[in-house]
Amino acid sequence: MMNLKLKRREFLQLMGWGTAGATLAGCDLPTTVTLEEGKEEVVAYHSPEEYAIPGIGVWYASTCMQCAAGCGIHGRVREGRVLKLEGNPDSPVNRGKLCQMGQAGVQGHYNPDRYSAPKLRQGDALVDIGWDEAWKLIEEKTGTQAHLDAGSLAWVTGTLSGHQAALMAAHLSAMNGKHYGCEVITPAVWEAVNKDLFGEAMPRLQLSKARLVLSFGADFLGTWLSPVHFSTEYAQFRKAPRGILIQVEPAMSLTGANADLWLAIRPGAEGALALGLAYVLAQNGAAVPEALQGVIGDYAPSRVAEITGVSETRIMQLAELLRQHAPSLVLPGYTAQGQTQGYETTAAIMLLNVMLGNVGQTLISAGEFPFPQLAAKSGNTRDLLAFADAAHNKAHEVVFFYGVNPVFTAPAALNLADRLKNIPFKVAFTPFPDETAVLCDLILPVASYLEDWGTHAPAYQPEGVIGLQQPLMETLYPGTPGLGDALLRLLKMGDAAKYGAWNDYYGYLKQAVASLPAQYRGAGQSDEAFWQSVLQKGQLKVDVKGGALQAKSLGGLHFSAPATGGDYPFTLIPSPRLSFWDGRHANLPWIQEAPDQITKVVWDSWAEIHPVTAAKLGVEEGDVLEIASEQGAIKVKVFVHKGVHPHAVAVPMGQGHEEYGRYARNRGANPLRILNPVTDARTGELALYGTRVKAVPAGEHRMLVKAGRDNISQRGRKLVATISAEQFRRTEG
Amino acid sequence: MQLTRWARAGRYGWPALLAAWCMAGVLSTASASEPMSVQYPVAPQGSHKGLDVPQPIDFPHDIHTRDNKINCLYCHSYGRQSNVAGIPPTSKCMGCHSVIATDKPRIRQLTEFWEKKQPIPWLKVHDVPDFVHFTHEKHLKRFIFDNPEVMNNLSVDTVAPVCALCHGDMRAKTVAKKDKPLTMGWCVSCHEKNGGPGDCWACHK
Numbered sequence: 023m024m025n026l027k028l029k030r031r032e033f034l035q036l037m038g039w040g041t042a043g044a045t046l047a048g049c050d051l052p053t054t055v056t057l058e059e060g061k062e063e064v065v066a067y068h069s070p071e072e073y074a075i076p077g078i079g080v081w082y083a084s085t086c087m088q089c090a091a092g093c094g095i096h097g098r099v100r101e102g103r104v105l106k107l108e109g110n111p112d113s114p115v116n117r118g119k120l121c122q123m124g125q126a127g128v129q130g131h132y133n134p135d136r137y138s139a140p141k142l143r144q145g146d147a148l149v150d151i152g153w154d155e156a157w158k159l160i161e162e163k164t165g166t167q168a169h170l171d172a173g174s175l176a177w178v179t180g181t182l183s184g185h186q187a188a189l190m191a192a193h194l195s196a197m198n199g200k201h202y203g204c205e206v207i208t209p210a211v212w213e214a215v216n217k218d219l220f221g222e223a224m225p226r227l228q229l230s231k232a233r234l235v236l237s238f239g240a241d242f243l244g245t246w247l248s249p250v251h252f253s254t255e256y257a258q259f260r261k262a263p264r265g266i267l268i269q270v271e272p273a274m275s276l277t278g279a280n281a282d283l284w285l286a287i288r289p290g291a292e293g294a295l296a297l298g299l300a301y302v303l304a305q306n307g308a309a310v311p312e313a314l315q316g317v318i319g320d321y322a323p324s325r326v327a328e329i330t331g332v333s334e335t336r337i338m339q340l341a342e343l344l345r346q347h348a349p350s351l352v353l354p355g356y357t358a359q360g361q362t363q364g365y366e367t368t369a370a371i372m373l374l375n376v377m378l379g380n381v382g383q384t385l386i387s388a389g390e391f392p393f394p395q396l397a398a399k400s401g402n403t404r405d406l407l408a409f410a411d412a413a414h415n416k417a418h419e420v421v422f423f424y425g426v427n428p429v430f431t432a433p434a435a436l437n438l439a440d441r442l443k444n445i446p447f448k449v450a451f452t453p454f455p456d457e458t459a460v461l462c463d464l465i466l467p468v469a470s471y472l473e474d475w476g477t478h479a480p481a482y483q484p485e486g487v488i489g490l491q492q493p494l495m496e497t498l499y500p501g502t503p504g505l506g507d508a509l510l511r512l513l514k515m516g517d518a519a520k521y522g523a524w525n526d527y528y529g530y531l532k533q534a535v536a537s538l539p540a541q542y543r544g545a546g547q548s549d550e551a552f553w554q555s556v557l558q559k560g561q562l563k564v565d566v567k568g569g570a571l572q573a574k575s576l577g578g579l580h581f582s583a584p585a586t587g588g589d590y591p592f593t594l595i596p597s598p599r600l601s602f603w604d605g606r607h608a609n610l611p612w613i614q615e616a617p618d619q620i621t622k623v624v625w626d627s628w629a630e631i632h633p634v635t636a637a638k639l640g641v642e643e644g645d646v647l648e649i650a651s652e653q654g655a656i657k658v659k660v661f662v663h664k665g666v667h668p669h670a671v672a673v674p675m676g677q678g679h680e681e682y683g684r685y686a687r688n689r690g691a692n693p694l695r696i697l698n699p700v701t702d703a704r705t706g707e708l709a710l711y712g713t714r715v716k717a718v719p720a721g722e723h724r725m726l727v728k729a730g731r732d733n734i735s736q737r738g739r740k741l742v743a744t745i746s747a748e749q750f751r752r753t754e755g
Numbered sequence: 756m757q758l759t760r761w762a763r764a765g766r767y768g769w770p771a772l773l774a775a776w777c778m779a780g781v782l783s784t785a786s787a788s789e790p791m792s793v794q795y796p797v798a799p800q801g802s803h804k805g806l807d808v809p810q811p812i813d814f815p816h817d818i819h820t821r822d823n824k825i826n827c828l829y830c831h832s833y834g835r836q837s838n839v840a841g842i843p844p845t846s847k848c849m850g851c852h853s854v855i856a857t858d859k860p861r862i863r864q865l866t867e868f869w870e871k872k873q874p875i876p877w878l879k880v881h882d883v884p885d886f887v888h889f890t891h892e893k894h895l896k897r898f899i900f901d902n903p904e905v906m907n908n909l910s911v912d913t914v915a916p917v918c919a920l921c922h923g924d925m926r927a928k929t930v931a932k933k934d935k936p937l938t939m940g941w942c943v944s945c946h947e948k949n950g951g952p953g954d955c956w957a958c959h960k
Contacts, residue, residue: 057882059933060808064879066842068872077837 076101083110083560085478085489087471088123088130089603090181090205090398091115091248092480092487094560095124097472097494104128104472104494109250110560114485116250121600124250126612130470131498133609135683136453137467138499148465153501156466157511163447164197164420165515174419175199178409180426183398184477184488185534189509191395196516200418202409205401206431206675206694206710207598209247209481211359213400214705215368220381220571223400224482226388227351230258232265232380234347236340238292238371239271239355243280244600244619246355248482256280266347268340270295270332271357272711273595273630273672274665276619286632286667289593289711290584291330292358293367295337296374297581298326302341308377313369313576329583331667344374349383351375356598360711365704366579376573388483389566396488398481403708406432407701413441420447424468424505429457430605430679433697433708435653451508454609456682466508473497474504475527477534477562486566490556506530541565586669590714592635594651595672596693602676605694608686609679617729618674621661624727627690628661630672631717636662639719646722649673651715653698656691659726671717795916796898799945805933808878812864814930821926826911827918828899834891835900842877845869880931881922887939888960897951920945 073080079098086093086107094113098106107127111118140156141148162168164175175197177190182203194201213223229235229242229252242252259265269281272289287295301318304310310318327334344350354371361367375385391397406428412418414437432438442448442461450459451468459465468474476491493504503511506527513521524530535556536549542562543552556562584593598604599618607613614625621628629647636642645660649671658673666672678692698713819825830847834840849869856862868875883889898917899905905913915926923934935941946953 057884059806059880060878062879062882063876064842065874065876067844067846068869068874069846070844075833075837076841077833077839 079105081108082492082494083112083490083558084472084494085476085491085560086116086120086124086127087476087478087491088121088127088607089207090400090481091250092183092478092489093120093124093250094489095120095127096560099494102495104131112559113489113561114251114487114563115248115480115489117254119250119254121250122613122616123600123603123607126607126610127472129610129612130453130607131472133454133683135455135609135685136470136499137455137459137465139501140467141465143463148460156464159464160449160466160512161515164512170197170419172198173200173417176202176409176412176418176421177424178202178204178421178426178428179401179424180205181398181401181481182425183479183481184396185531186476186505186509187399188395189506189513189530193509193512193516196513200412201399202405202412203399203401204403204406204409204426204428204431206403206406206604206708207245207356208400208402208707209356209359210400210402210404210707211364211368211702211705212354212372215354215365215372218576219369219372219376219573220387221574222387222571224388225571226386226484227252227255227353228384228386229255229351232259232349232351232384233263234266234268234343234350235259235353236268236344236350236374237270237277237281237353237355238287238296239269239275239278239357240353241275241277241355241598242353244276245598245603246277246353248480248484249600251482251484266343268343271355272593272667272670273357273597274620274663275355275597276600278665279620284665285332285336286665288329288331288584288586288667289357289595289670290361292354293361293363293370293581294321294326294329294583295332296352296367296370297321298323298330298337299341299344299374300370300377301326302338303345303374303377306341306345311373311376311573311575313579314373317579317581331669344378348378349380350378351380351384352378357595357711360702360707360709361584362700362702362709362712363581364702364707364709366581369576369579370581373576381571381573385571387568387571389486389568391479391483391486391566392564393479393488396477396479398479400481401426403710404701404706407436407699407706407708410436410438410441413438413444416444418445420449421445422449422451423458423462424451427456427458427605427682429461430682430692431694433653433699434695435697435699451505453502454682457680460681467499467502468508469493469497469502469504473502475506475531476504477531483566486564488562488564490560490562492557492560535562538562585714588714590651590716592669592671592715592717593711594649594693594696594713594715595666595670595711596675596697597630597672599674599676602674605676605679605682605686605692608676608689609683611685614685614689620665621663622728623661624729625689626727627658627673627677628726629658629717630661630663630666632666632668632670633662633664634668635671635717636660639717641719644723644726646720646724647671647717648720649693649696649715649717651696651698651713653713654696656693656696657720657722658691659724661726671715796920796945797948798920799935799941799948801936801938801941801944803933803936805880807932808880808930810877810930811868811875812861814861816925816928816931820911820915824911826909827914827925828895834895837892838888838890840891845875880933881937883937887958889958 079100081096081098084095084097086095093116094110096108096110097104107125109116109118109120139150140153142151176199216225217223240246243249243256267281268283269278270285270287271278272287278284297318298321300314301321304318323334323337326337352371352374354368358367358371375381410432429438439461448462449464449466450462451466452459453467453470472494474491474493478489504527510521510524510527532553535553601613601616602608617624629649641660643660643662646657647660648655648657673693677690679686681687700709700712701707702709830843831840845868848865852862852865899914921935
């Protein structure tokens with residue numbers, strides 16, 4: 023074990039618990055596939071495990087990393103290869119289900135565009151170098167003899183949690199470095215509001231207990247927080263007595279498509295609608311929270327109808343429904359949060375929960391996660407902006423990138439590609455040739471998430487859980503380290519004595535699990551038996567200390583009406599999708615091939631516009647629009663449908679890659695490029711849904727390829743039985 | 756069942772060696788004393804002039820099966836449970852060859868692979884396309900394990916003719932050579948003669 027003399031507390035700190043597979047032989051790379059005799063190898067095992075039978079799969083538990091929700095997965099492994107992923111039924115996050123991004127994970131792992139060896143920049147070219155050389159170079163640049171100043175090393179990552187986060191924190195503290203967690207699909211504003219309002223960033227949502235859900239663009243079935251978890255909650259919510267789902271958003275999401283009542287709202291007017299509802303509820307006797315007291319007087323339904331485009335009768339109806347169906351749940355989505363007054367808008371929406379008495383009913387405390395070192399550090403856009411500034415100010419000598427592609431996700435206005443030139447030594451720890459990696463000086467291909475060890479504590483905790491990630495097969499490319507292995511190696515460069523006890527991250531993690539307090543294991547269970555049981559289940563349940571969720575008073579909130587008209591008459595909605603996500607899954611052909619949930623488009627980008635807008639612009643489906651903001655323009659094909667507000671143009675996020683391999687490159691357009699770099703004043707988060715644009719026909723027409731053309735019209739064949747909206751409202755409330 | 760025990764004994768070195776000796780002895784006496792009265796399925800028509808495939812080790816199927824009477828399923832034991840019969844793991848070879856014929860050149864080659872912990876890169880001889888779902892398990896069940904005629908006279912000489920339907924008589928070969936077409940028409944002719952399933956989905960699923 024360890025020869026170090028550490029106090030127990032230091033030891034636990036080191037192992038990440040500070041308070042607050044099997045090796046498979048016979049695994050060849052695919053070479054040729056032929057029926058000809060003597061052309062293909064059929065390699066037998068050297069000495070197989072007892073249970074390994076060629077042709078029969080064995081399922082292993084691990085954790086999905088396709089988004090930050092941390093779903094448990096089971097992977098089928100046959101002849102040393104992972105072939106299929108499914109949800110882990112034991113996981114409280116996804117309860118045996120898995121979304122299409124999770125299912126497509128094997129295509130990231132087997133992606134033909136993965137880097138197989140380290141690459142070093144020589145002039146404009148990236149040339150292959152050996153692993154020893156690569157690590158030596160890193161040691162030269164960051165080791166003790168490099169004499170880096172405090173703050174001159176930085177890690178840029180996405181959302182991180184678990185023991186990798188603990189090791190990264192250790193590395194940053196050893197190097198006196200800075201961490202930027204960058205994500206554009208982020209609940210950061212909501213977390214900030216929750217922290218101020220409830221004292222905790224991510225309270226637990228009891229969707230299944232709500233009788234009515236009013237969602238301001240919260241796409242909880244698609245892209246919001248933990249979509250697979252909420253899908254199972256949603257199924258409960260819809261069981262008798264059937265809960266009512268009302269979705270208010272500028273462009274229809276997957277959740278919106280499932281709603282009983284879908285309302286288009288003028289982009290940026292979500293806060294006004296929330297205040298209008300608060301006004302009506304107050305008139306009916308609900309206590310008005312302090313923060314809204316001086317505000318709602320200006321938001322009588324008639325004025326709110328003008329601002330939002332939602333009619334006065336509809337506002338009255340919504341308020342009445344909310345009053346009649348307690349407990350309800352009111353949720354703010356990304357479109358409500360990503361405004362220049364995102365904090366105020368989100369606060370107004372969350373305060374409706376306070377007025378409706380939902381706090382403690384459908385909105386409860388998630389409890390205190392017992393291991394703060396392992397808790398998720400949600401990425402956000404404030405860090406993205408801060409990193410762009412730091413690059414501009416030449417604040418860093420060495421920057422490490424992992425699980426993040428800021429050159430793609432940052433608005434062009436930040437000029438990140440140019441600013442990266444100010445950083446003398448940039449290292450990308452990535453399997454893929456993405457836009458950021460190709461600008462780096464050294465590329466260290468890391469293991470795919472199906473080849474790596476790790477623990478993951480999802481930010482949204484349905485119950486206290488840490489997911490365990492284990493390799494489902496050996497690395498495809500020898501030498502590729504996992505993130506944990508890379509971090510251990512970096513830490514050893516600084517303090518060989520402290521971290522030398524572990525040969526690899528597997529050893530570290532195994533000891534970390536063994537050092538958990540006794541209450542986590544069965545009586546008399548040995549270290550090895552406990553470790554095996556954790557591997558088998560793919561997760562660790564942790565005790566969270568729960569208290570009652572209580573609303574505190576917020577300071578006064580100030581609102582202004584959203585902008586309208588002008589040179590830029592529309593608002594751009596870069597809508598997230600449960601497919602490309604922020605663009606990280608655009609290199610998976612299954613994801614490209616899967617029809618979009620709303621438009622059924624494949625392998626492309628599109629701009630959703632309302633029929634009224636289309637008529638005004640004189641365009642129809644397939645016509646190319648030039649969508650221009652103050653920061654630039656993109657060209658996208660038009661998709662006309664009614665599920666978008668006439669003042670909005672919605673373009674899905676994630677396409678428009680210039681790099682990132684054969685499946686992603688030069689396909690569609692990236693709406694994030696043309697965003698104005700405006701922020702929410704209170705949180706400093708990028709106002710992702712606050713960019714005004716104009717749309718001009720580019721005079722071209724190209725077919726928009728969809729699965730099942732004309733799928734919106736049934737041509738009178740009654741393939742799906744329908745009833746009139748009027749009749750529906752009478753029966754479904 | 757006896758066969759199961761033999762198959763499982765494989766990875767345990769010495770017991771495997773004993774099992775192999777016993778099996779060879781017992782079975783050869785059995786087959787010598789009892790006349791063969793086994794009903795085999797009607798073989799499909801057609802043949803294939805296979806290429807000579809040079810393997811990393813010139814494995815003699817004939818010495819193992821014809822001379823030493825080792826049952827096909829002793830080495831290709833996965834066929835009972837799986838789609839594939841499987842190439843035996845090197846550990847199974849070494850179960851016997853850590854003591855038998857250790858001075859022979861081919862065994863020296865084998866031992867070298869074993870000691871270097873390298874899997875042996877055998878070349879594939881028999882294959883069907885990926886859109887064909889062929890399973891050894893179903894065929895062996897039908898023609899061996901559910902066939903009392905074979906099970907009552909279980910030996911390499913009753914089992915090998917079943918394998919020979921698709922692989923040719925391995926008792927007469929050194930390394931494998933493709934003797935049968937393994938084409939769809941050829942498969943179907945056998946299914947028709949012996950009452951195998953005739954629907955497309957049985958194989959193309």
